[in-house]
Amino acid sequence: MIGRARSQAADASKFVVDWMEHRTGVVTHMEHFLYEPVPKRGAWVYTLGSACLFLIALQFLTGILLLFYYVPTTDHAWDSVYYIMNDAYFGVLIRGIHYWSANFLMAVIGMHMAQVFFSGGYKAPRELNWVVGVVLLLLVIGLAFTGYLLRWDQDGFWASVVGMKIGSYSPFIGGATIHFLLGGDTVGPATLSRFFAIHVWLLPAAIAPLIGLHLYLLRRHGVFGSESEYTERLAKLHETQRLEEYSRLEMGDDPYDDDDDRYGDNGSRNGRE
């Protein structure tokens, strides 16, 4: 009985999948976008990019939820955050996730960049993906900065004032920068409205297509490089080492004389890759 139900369900799902595949090709695309061969060693570090994506997705989702209660005016912003934290069901959880995933996002982006940097993942042909990634980093910093003021408490307020004043030191456009952010020449209702607009519409709208581009470029070149690219590089390395060895022999330097390659008795360079 159970076996029959299971095989029926399997048939039905296969039918749906085939139907979608014929009409949209979505299954092949999913396979192409979701599966990626990575080397077995250190496979976990290749998940840092996905961790960023996951955290940003959390930001979008919890951010949309917070908008149901948040009021971007100087007289009500703080009270609406208070309401979220104390009266709305699971408000602490939703806002907590928004807050903490924002904090973790900055840390994970740092680790992601470090991993790409130290593994040389920015080299040709992946330079543009690094560039897009740096733009994404700046947008995330912008989001973190503008989100801080929206709480409209002492902490967020002063941090933003200090941040804006740092901007005012920039040469030539310092004044314009701070007046743009303040929405005038003093902190007031206009400042909160602008930060809200930037945090909730401008930067998310800019970040979404760039994430798409980042993923597209990633899939185009792969996270690790093709297997053949890897074996080719290895073969080239062997070749140069062999040539070095030959030239050393030609110069009359007998490698069997003593242990001058310092790799021990039964070791040679070739054996140590």
Add this chain to the structure above:
Amino acid sequence: MTELQKDPITRGDFLGFGLLGTVVGAILTIPPVAFVLSPVIKTDLLGESDIDEGWQEVASVSDIPTDEPASFTIEFPIEQIYAGPDVQNQFPDEKRSDEEFTLKNAVWLSWKSEINHDTGKIAKVERPSFLDEKSSGFSESEREELKKNINVLSNSCAHLGCPVRWLINLDGKGEFLCPCHGGLYDINGTYEGGPPPRDMYRYVNVKIEEDGKLYVKHGYDIEPGLDKQQPYVV
């Protein structure tokens, strides 16, 4: 080079498209850019300010202690979007908002003092002696003297604007300390240490009425040559 251009266009067409593109581009970009940048245009190009230009009361001169500063708050009415008078006064019988839109600043008031350079302590305080006898009804010349001897300092640190406070350390030396990055000033607001690039901001427009009340207008001592925004103060 890959061949990008499939049908070559003539020079005239090219110029025509270029001109049309510029005009259409300008029509499409100027309104939204000016819309978003209107505060920049109003403040930087037209020199307007959101802050009320009038006199605001701070405190009475007899409230200023002898050998340390005291802080007082002042509020300057501001006009920004829905806080503007057209919005607030559109229906005078119904209040538009529960909040008065103001810029709240703290002012440190103190008597100008001479500092002993070895100990850092206050050596002499320029507090006019007639203050011991009366706290109002000052004559013209007395008001002048009071005005000359009072430090009217903004509490906004000259570095990045955190609020400074007055602290007395263990050996009895008092200083303004900024909590953000450790900027230090003496009682006259003179720079002593830390990241700030200058002395504390002083209010330039100060007046004292006959009853001893001190009033200020919004505005600080920013050297004329210096760009108004370096460092920036609100």
